[in-house]
Amino acid sequence: MSGLMSVFRKELTDNLSSKRFLILLALIYLAGIATIYVVAQSIRSSVDANTQFIFIRLFTTSGEDLPFSFPFFMSLFIPIVGIALGFDAINSERSSRNLSRLLAQPIYRDAVINGKFLAGLTTITILVVSLVAIVSGMGLRMIGIPPGAEEILRIFGFIFISILYGAFWLALSILFSIVFKRTATSALFTIALWILLFFFMPFIANGIGNAMIPVNENSTLELAAKNDELTRNISRISPSTLYGETVQVLLYPEMGNPSALLMMISIYSSGLIPRPLSLLQSLLITWPQLVSLIALTAICFSVSYILFTREEIRST
Amino acid sequence: MSQATSIIESKDLTKRYGNFTAVDKLTLTIREGEIFGLLGPNGAGKTTTILMLLGLTEPTSGMLKVCGYDPLHEAIKVKRTVGYLPERVGFYEDLTARQNLDYTAALNGLSHAEAERKIDEVLDTVGLKPKSDQLLSQFSLGMKQRLGIADVLIKNPKVAIFDEPTSGIDPEGVEQILSIILGMAKRKMSVILSSHQLHHVQRVCSRVGIMAKGHLVAEDSIENLGKATLGEGKFRIEVQAAPITEKVVQAIKHIKGIASVEVIDNVLKIGSESDVRNLIARAIIDNDSLATGMKIEEYNLEKIYLKYVKEQ
Ligand SMILES: Nc1ncnc2c1ncn2[C@@H]1O[C@H](COP(=O)(O)OP(=O)(O)O)[C@@H](O)[C@H]1O
Ligand SMILES: [Mg+2]
Numbered sequence: 001m002s003g004l005m006s007v008f009r010k011e012l013t014d015n016l017s018s019k020r021f022l023i024l025l026a027l028i029y030l031a032g033i034a035t036i037y038v039v040a041q042s043i044r045s046s047v048d049a050n051t052q053f054i055f056i057r058l059f060t061t062s063g064e065d066l067p068f069s070f071p072f073f074m075s076l077f078i079p080i081v082g083i084a085l086g087f088d089a090i091n092s093e094r095s096s097r098n099l100s101r102l103l104a105q106p107i108y109r110d111a112v113i114n115g116k117f118l119a120g121l122t123t124i125t126i127l128v129v130s131l132v133a134i135v136s137g138m139g140l141r142m143i144g145i146p147p148g149a150e151e152i153l154r155i156f157g158f159i160f161i162s163i164l165y166g167a168f169w170l171a172l173s174i175l176f177s178i179v180f181k182r183t184a185t186s187a188l189f190t191i192a193l194w195i196l197l198f199f200f201m202p203f204i205a206n207g208i209g210n211a212m213i214p215v216n217e218n219s220t221l222e223l224a225a226k227n228d229e230l231t232r233n234i235s236r237i238s239p240s241t242l243y244g245e246t247v248q249v250l251l252y253p254e255m256g257n258p259s260a261l262l263m264m265i266s267i268y269s270s271g272l273i274p275r276p277l278s279l280l281q282s283l284l285i286t287w288p289q290l291v292s293l294i295a296l297t298a299i300c301f302s303v304s305y306i307l308f309t310r311e312e313i314r315s316t
Numbered sequence: 317m318s319q320a321t322s323i324i325e326s327k328d329l330t331k332r333y334g335n336f337t338a339v340d341k342l343t344l345t346i347r348e349g350e351i352f353g354l355l356g357p358n359g360a361g362k363t364t365t366i367l368m369l370l371g372l373t374e375p376t377s378g379m380l381k382v383c384g385y386d387p388l389h390e391a392i393k394v395k396r397t398v399g400y401l402p403e404r405v406g407f408y409e410d411l412t413a414r415q416n417l418d419y420t421a422a423l424n425g426l427s428h429a430e431a432e433r434k435i436d437e438v439l440d441t442v443g444l445k446p447k448s449d450q451l452l453s454q455f456s457l458g459m460k461q462r463l464g465i466a467d468v469l470i471k472n473p474k475v476a477i478f479d480e481p482t483s484g485i486d487p488e489g490v491e492q493i494l495s496i497i498l499g500m501a502k503r504k505m506s507v508i509l510s511s512h513q514l515h516h517v518q519r520v521c522s523r524v525g526i527m528a529k530g531h532l533v534a535e536d537s538i539e540n541l542g543k544a545t546l547g548e549g550k551f552r553i554e555v556q557a558a559p560i561t562e563k564v565v566q567a568i569k570h571i572k573g574i575a576s577v578e579v580i581d582n583v584l585k586i587g588s589e590s591d592v593r594n595l596i597a598r599a600i601i602d603n604d605s606l607a608t609g610m611k612i613e614e615y616n617l618e619k620i621y622l623k624y625v626k627e628q
Contacts, residue, residue, distance in 0.1 A: 003423055006419065006422035006423050007423075009422070010419055010422075096406045096407075096408070096409065097402065097404060097405060097406025098406050098407065098408060100372065100400070100402035100405075101400075101402060101405060101406070101407075101420075101464075101467065102423070103372060104370055104372070104395060104398075104399070104400035104402070105395060105420060105423040105424060105471075106392045106393075106395040106396040106423070106424060106425075106471075107392070107395075107423055108391075108392065310374065312367065312372065312373035312374075313367070313372045313373070314363070314367065314372075314373075315402035315403050315404060315405065315406070315479075316363075316403055316404060
């Protein structure tokens with residue numbers, strides 16, 4: 001236990017004082033604030049008396065001058081933060097010859113991985129919470145409408161899932177820092193994987209979906225739905241998809257329907273006119289996505305343990 | 317034999333990498349309180365042996381007990397009592413010496429107050445107290461090595477294992493390191509010192525094991541190894557004298573500390589415990605003979621080492 005806490009404390013201090021992190025933090029704050037500034041402007045001009053969930057629109061609207069919304073911005077930046085915190089976790093200890101010395105101390109090897117992971121997770125939490133707080137504070141001043149209780153809960157859900165999304169990328173990059181002995185290699189591979197999963201997964205999923213269930217203009221509606229379902233399922237391999245879907249359900253209660261099943265639930269529960277999903281419904285619907293994201297993180301961890309605990313530690 | 321308890325015991329300890337056997341059926345006992353030198357050329361299997369002692373690599377077969385524990389399954393207990401200075405040790409370059417040691421102290425479960433006291437003490441022991449707030453990036457290799465020893469001493473180990481602590485260090489640095497090690501032995505710590513530089517080991521070790529190609533080819537005190545290899549006595553003195561009479565030989569034999577006297581090809585070959593050249597010269601003159609040349613040679617591990625390593 002003392003080992004875990006000591007590693008955690010050192011790593012957290014390292015993280016919070018590293019230039020790498022401070023630069024990233026400054027960039028993210030700036031970009032986040034800029035996004036919200038534009039978004040708040042366009043919300044003010046579009047709100048009328050009947051609009052529900054005004055505050056949460058801060059997080060969902062994309063401004064006219066800005067092509068993307070706050071969640072999109074988060075889904076882009078959180079992996080980068082996770083990777084930046086984890087890609088050299090173990091191999092930098094190795095190349096600086098500290099690893100032999102560290103593992104000669106009376107601590108379990110898991111404590112090194114766990115301590116580094118927890119420190120990274122805490123760093124991500126600090127970043128996400130402070131960013132959302134800044135954004136909410138700014139938004140409150142600019143649009144002048146306080147959030148309702150449910151909106152606050154939804155925002156907490158958003159914070160939670162964002163941290164979980166960061167945890168996955170952190171665990172993955174720590175795994176890569178064990179697999180690849182050189183920090184440059186592990187950085188390259190994690191970033192390549194991120195680009196693949198984030199930017200290319202939709203195209204890949206589409207390609208496979210169309211190859212397995214070909215559709216054209218004459219196809220039945222049923223076939224088109226099958227094709228759509230398959231494509232969605234394939235793209236759920238990517239944590240970005242899982243995150244995107246969860247965020248959609250949490251923050252866009254009026255229209256968040258990432259699957260046909262969801263559509264049915266929302267219609268059944270509300271008659272024929274889709275009504276905003278209740279918070280409970282939103283949570284139930286996002287449950288599989290949440291579990292998948294946790295499972296992916298757990299897989300990275302198990303592989304890390306297996307590789308690291310039996311590995312020979314040579315200083316040369 | 318000594319009554320001291322053994323702190324390290326291995327039997328048929330073997331490590332294979334694929335088809336290559338790095339350590340072959342090593343059977344070794346190291347006793348409490350001794351400075352044991354693990355000698356051998358590069359690639360002999362010294363580091364591999366040490367890694368097995370600490371559970372940093374898994375033995376392929378054989379028995380191993382360190383302080384009564386199995387290093388693989390009771391790694392934490394072993395690491396609580398055994399300190400390890402790896403070959404070419406590294407530290408966090410962006411931290412000071414004190415901050416680096418702080419981390420080690422925390423990992424060993426020392427409280428803040430304990431750590432402060434202990435860090436001051438060990439930095440003093442290795443002579444780095446004035447440098448304690450300097451960044452490691454400004455440390456020389458010799459200073460890093462000494463800080464490595466301080467790092468080991470933090471946990472108050474019963475056994476300290478140093479892997480090639482003097483390799484790449486200038487003579488002055490070597491001197492400092494060896495005297496720190498001697499100081500540790502005075503405080504009843506057991507030390508295992510691996511090296512390929514024999515004259516360093518020779519200076520401090522009470523016993524040595526010589527490794528070559530994964531085998532332990534000799535294990536004894538330096539004195540006994542010397543006797544087995546070079547005959548009696550610590551010094552070899554060769555004297556050319558004319559004439560060499562029986563009287564001369566007898567007179568030399570009576571000098572205190574002389575272990576053996578032989579006459580080979582008209583040269584006196586003398587083994588002795590100390591440098592008694594002046595007494596030998598006196599004995600020759602007193603017996604009406606004349607010494608025309610005298611050579612002295614102190615046996616050293618080099619010879620022993622080369623003998624065993626070549627035999628392999
Ligand atoms: N991971 C490994 N895989 C294969 N061979 C290895 C490995 N590690 C060490 N060796 C070999 O084992 C032998 C012993 O190495 P080592 O114990 O480091 O020698 P020493 O410390 O005495 O110089 C060397 O020949 C080395 O090449
Ligand atoms: Mg070695």
